[in-house]
Amino acid sequence: MKEIIIAIDGYSSCGKSTLAKGIAAMLGYIYIDSGAMYRAITLYCIRYGIINNSIVNHELLLKHLNKIDIRFQLNALTGNNETWLNGENVEDEIRKPEVASNVSIVSKISEVRQKLVAIQRRIGENKRIVMDGRDIGTVVFPNAELKIFMTADPLIRAQRRMIEMNEKGIQTSLNEIVENIKQRDYIDENRDVSPLRKAENAILLDNSYLSRDEQLNWIMQKINQA
Numbered sequence: 001m002k003e004i005i006i007a008i009d010g011y012s013s014c015g016k017s018t019l020a021k022g023i024a025a026m027l028g029y030i031y032i033d034s035g036a037m038y039r040a041i042t043l044y045c046i047r048y049g050i051i052n053n054s055i056v057n058h059e060l061l062l063k064h065l066n067k068i069d070i071r072f073q074l075n076a077l078t079g080n081n082e083t084w085l086n087g088e089n090v091e092d093e094i095r096k097p098e099v100a101s102n103v104s105i106v107s108k109i110s111e112v113r114q115k116l117v118a119i120q121r122r123i124g125e126n127k128r129i130v131m132d133g134r135d136i137g138t139v140v141f142p143n144a145e146l147k148i149f150m151t152a153d154p155l156i157r158a159q160r161r162m163i164e165m166n167e168k169g170i171q172t173s174l175n176e177i178v179e180n181i182k183q184r185d186y187i188d189e190n191r192d193v194s195p196l197r198k199a200e201n202a203i204l205l206d207n208s209y210l211s212r213d214e215q216l217n218w219i220m221q222k223i224n225q226a
């Protein structure tokens with residue numbers, strides 16, 4: 001089979017990473033979570049006082065930007081590609097609420113995006129990757145051989161997210177999650193730099209009523225056609 005790049009974009013909490021991981025495992029490709037890279041820069045900004053009360057010190061950020069090294073490393077035990085920031089495994093740290101609540105502010109900054117897009121393109125030089133995010137098919141790999149744009153009903157996304165949160169022992173209301181999802185959709189779609197858009201040639205996947213296996217079967221047909 002031809003070696004390709006698979007770009008998966010879409011709304012938050014749509015199951016992009018679950019699907020991307022499944023595809024990568026089936027094809028023996030590398031899965032890259034581009035959101036983890038934005039989260040890692042956000043963590044760095046929090047630690048170095050570059051972001052305070054949701055305000056970014058832009059000048060200080062520019063001074064630090066070339067000191068930030070982000071890589072992925074395969075964890076042989078779990079099979080997951082984990083995120084490393086300046087030599088430290090930050091895979092768990094970047095999923096914490098403080099990072100989650102600041103990441104959309106950091107990901108609006110054009111210098112941050114330029115840096116990460118350059119790293120993402122380097123990772124894709126040898127193809128054989130599945131990358132998910134918000135601008136992968138539009139900005140990072142406009143020539144990707146297969147582009148998927150994922151969406152799902154906000155209420156269904158919220159229900160899935162609530163199950164995940166309950167499993168982690170976090171109690172929250174469904175309404176609160178729906179509001180949070182809608183707010184994140186709005187920010188992603190309305191930022192000036194690289195807003196979330198379906199690339200013209202992306203295939204739409206609404207997975208509101210599809211199981212993981214149904215999605216994988218659907219995508220394998222598209223891969224064979226690509």
Ligand code: DC
Nearest residue numbers: 034035036038103104107133134135
């Ligand atoms: O996919 P995620 O929720 O982990 O992404 C975290 C944040 O990063 C989210 O607010 C959107 C942003 N992001 C982005 O702007 N561009 C990407 N390619 C990936 C994520």
